[in-house]
Amino acid sequence: MTRLILAMFLSLSLPHLAAAHSPLLSSSPADGEAVAAAPDALKMRFKGRARLVRFTLSGEAAGDIALGRDHLVIESQTHSITLPDLAADDYQVRWRAMSADGHVIKGGLSFTIHAK
Numbered sequence: 001m002t003r004l005i006l007a008m009f010l011s012l013s014l015p016h017l018a019a020a021h022s023p024l025l026s027s028s029p030a031d032g033e034a035v036a037a038a039p040d041a042l043k044m045r046f047k048g049r050a051r052l053v054r055f056t057l058s059g060e061a062a063g064d065i066a067l068g069r070d071h072l073v074i075e076s077q078t079h080s081i082t083l084p085d086l087a088a089d090d091y092q093v094r095w096r097a098m099s100a101d102g103h104v105i106k107g108g109l110s111f112t113i114h115a116k
């Protein structure tokens with residue numbers, strides 16, 4: 001009986017694993033990018049529709065950056081996170097999102113704004 005349940009579980013879950021979630025395909029600024037001018041927004045493109053549930057930004061010198069919440073819980077393949085006027089610094093982003101299939105995906109990226 002246990003083996004039957006295990007077999008049923010595997011047959012249900014494996015095709016889903018192959019289909020995967022909606023991973024982040026690209027962002028602007030991109031991970032590791034150094035930009036000369038502070039961007040007005042951070043743009044994210046996922047493979048499928050996803051809802052951001054958490055998005056944090058911190059600067060190495062500036063510390064945690066306060067952001068609005070307008071970008072959260074919108075189901076879309078592309079997201080634009082409005083940024084405040086950022087100073088030259090090294091920045092770290094951490095995000096968490098819900099795939100359209102209900103699974104949680106998360107990641108991080110970093111970018112640098114050069115001193116003028």
Ligand SMILES: [Cu+2]
Binds near residue numbers: 099102
């Ligand atoms: Cu999934």
